[in-house]
Amino acid sequence: MQLYAYEEVDSRRRQIRLMTLHSRETSDEIRVTLKNVTLNPKSPPSYEALSYAWGSAQDKVPIQIRTAEGIKGTLSESIRRLSKRYRLSTHQVDWRYSSLEVTRNLAVALEHLRYDHKPRALWVDAICINQQDLQERSAQVQLMGDIYRSANQTIVWLGPDEDNSSLALEILDDLGSKIRYDYYTYTYPPVGKSENDDTLANNKKHLPWDQMEWASIRRLLQRPWFERLWIWQEVMLAHHVVVVCGFNCGPQSLGENPLWRPDYRKDVRAVFQEFVLNAIEETQLLKPLLLCDLQKPLPNAPSWVPNLPDSISDRVLDFLEAAGDTRARAMYQGNGILEVSGVLLTSIGDIVHINTPMGGWDNSLYTDLPSELRRLFPLISRNLESDLYPGGGSLVEAFCRTICCNRFHDDDGMRASYPQRFQESFDEFSRLLKVSEGESTEPNSEIYLSNEFLESRSLFTTREGYIGLAPLATKSGDHVSVLFGCPAPIVLRPTDDGSFLVVGQCYIHGFEDGAALLGPFPSAWKRRDRDGDRYFVNRATGTRSLTDPRLGKLPDGWGMVSNHDDGWYAVFEKLSTGEWTFDDPRQTPEAIRALGVDLRTISLK
Numbered sequence: 001m002q003l004y005a006y007e008e009v010d011s012r013r014r015q016i017r018l019m020t021l022h023s024r025e026t027s028d029e030i031r032v033t034l035k036n037v038t039l040n041p042k043s044p045p046s047y048e049a050l051s052y053a054w055g056s057a058q059d060k061v062p063i064q065i066r067t068a069e070g071i072k073g074t075l076s077e078s079i080r081r082l083s084k085r086y087r088l089s090t091h092q093v094d095w096r097y098s099s100l101e102v103t104r105n106l107a108v109a110l111e112h113l114r115y116d117h118k119p120r121a122l123w124v125d126a127i128c129i130n131q132q133d134l135q136e137r138s139a140q141v142q143l144m145g146d147i148y149r150s151a152n153q154t155i156v157w158l159g160p161d162e163d164n165s166s167l168a169l170e171i172l173d174d175l176g177s178k179i180r181y182d183y184y185t186y187t188y189p190p191v192g193k194s195e196n197d198d199t200l201a202n203n204k205k206h207l208p209w210d211q212m213e214w215a216s217i218r219r220l221l222q223r224p225w226f227e228r229l230w231i232w233q234e235v236m237l238a239h240h241v242v243v244v245c246g247f248n249c250g251p252q253s254l255g256e257n258p259l260w261r262p263d264y265r266k267d268v269r270a271v272f273q274e275f276v277l278n279a280i281e282e283t284q285l286l287k288p289l290l291l292c293d294l295q296k297p298l299p300n301a302p303s304w305v306p307n308l309p310d311s312i313s314d315r316v317l318d319f320l321e322a323a324g325d326t327r328a329r330a331m332y333q334g335n336g337i338l339e340v341s342g343v344l345l346t347s348i349g350d351i352v353h354i355n356t357p358m359g360g361w362d363n364s365l366y367t368d369l370p371s372e373l374r375r376l377f378p379l380i381s382r383n384l385e386s387d388l389y390p391g392g393g394s395l396v397e398a399f400c401r402t403i404c405c406n407r408f409h410d411d412d413g414m415r416a417s418y419p420q421r422f423q424e425s426f427d428e429f430s431r432l433l434k435v436s437e438g439e440s441t442e443p444n445s446e447i448y449l450s451n452e453f454l455e456s457r458s459l460f461t462t463r464e465g466y467i468g469l470a471p472l473a474t475k476s477g478d479h480v481s482v483l484f485g486c487p488a489p490i491v492l493r494p495t496d497d498g499s500f501l502v503v504g505q506c507y508i509h510g511f512e513d514g515a516a517l518l519g520p521f522p523s524a525w526k527r528r529d530r531d532g533d534r535y536f537v538n539r540a541t542g543t544r545s546l547t548d549p550r551l552g553k554l555p556d557g558w559g560m561v562s563n564h565d566d567g568w569y570a571v572f573e574k575l576s577t578g579e580w581t582f583d584d585p586r587q588t589p590e591a592i593r594a595l596g597v598d599l600r601t602i603s604l605k
Helices: 077-085 104-113 134-141 144-150 165-176 211-221 231-236 268-283 287-291 365-381 395-403 422-434 445-454 589-594
Strands: 015-021 031-038 048-051 060-068 095-103 120-123 153-159 241-245 248-252 330-334 337-353 457-462 467-471 479-483 490-494 500-505 525-530 533-538 558-563 569-574 579-581 600-604
Touching: 048 144, 048 231, 060 104, 095 104, 104 153, 144 231, 153 231, 165 211, 165 241, 165 248, 268 287, 287 500, 337 365, 365 395, 365 422, 365 457, 395 422, 395 467, 467 500, 500 600
Parallel strands: 031 060, 048 120, 048 153, 153 241
Antiparallel strands: 015 031, 015 120, 060 095, 241 248, 330 337, 337 457, 337 479, 337 600, 457 467, 479 490, 490 500, 525 533, 558 569, 569 579
């Protein structure tokens, strides 16, 4: 059987190909027909889009493409008009079959998705885009947002039914029907008849699943689909999503649109580098650096370009606000050099590696964690001169906050990031440190939060006595930096030419909320985050402010406009032009230098 030859598609006129997946009753073989259609928002074509993991390119199988004899590529409009004019059924058309190789994973998906007695219209990238034509691939990728947005629904194919996946889907579907997401407290309270379910309402109690059920969920979430970067676009643009695993399916609801328009004509390194530079320019933030990990680098790429397929699922520390409300000051100098503005805060001293991968799923973690915490604390404190922490409070308190990256729901309700409260977690941690050998070490749930942040990280100390969490690749002598527009501190490694390598994001206790640039908050003040809005509260007086109390008055020629109807945020106005901006003129590099901060230009390579 000859190989299939694609008919050209005119991407400039918003043309795409759709495939008709023919039913099982027509053939035991997988057969499809391709046709060109135009993406017209006023009258979009009817189809479903497929979101899936391609699988190994070395493991391919053929499928059959059906075309009309004598017509190159798809069944043209002329053939359809002639068939209708002369009342010919499709069985009277002389069909020709060509071969197209697809990955085995896609072939398995198509076998599961095709109907018994009727055809199904689908858009599948590996088939509907000519993968051998780099120019077409690049042009069609620019339309992918509209393709997923215009589809009747998006089908998420997780793979065949195995490893108790049916059980996992049943559990997650049942849980999803009993809880809702609370944007104000970042929690999942029970709803409806489940409101009085103490297992769901009490975060100190474990969910009532046995080891086999936990294992089925873990294996489901470890499937390749969840590791793909593209899923952010594919599911977030969809009107409706159906998750399919084997012959089991269930609806999901999603939204929002990520940023990325890669050019397939470029190599992976160039595509990812372009993504980082575009993201920085569009957002004025250095958030892509939070995905960098020198232990898992992208080959032949600068260290500030993350290896996205390996890092996209890592837990990012974007809630720390280490650089306050500053905007990125970044300039690409060519030859892989990115210049940024920031502060070299301190140097890494001792490194203490954390044992065992604490993924948060295995039941064994419940007994491993207490002993590991009791091992870590003496190691991290052995070379420190005092039981007091340089940033205030005790060393024990600082350690407790560090292993959880200070992600607590404070007693005063100022930071509703997690349901755990600090005092309860601190009391539990203090109890575990005092447990003697042989005593029960089963911890309460307050301490479980730490496993989310200890995984794939090391503890470190600095010469000043600060402690923190850093990537596994961190070495003694590396620098902790706070960079303009970067939510978390970044570990940098100096090189012989004066530039730095990005090791990865880190947490250093005492330097959240812009403390490296503006100093600590006045004792009565605290930042408050609610549903994306940020403001500041004086706990002694109850006063609210849209502006950071550590900042002085606005410079001459500037004013501030506030909005309290749609949320709490500040907008700044340049009075001479009437121009509005979210950029606080008191947090420019010039203004920060005027505060005595040793702000410098740092070259990353």
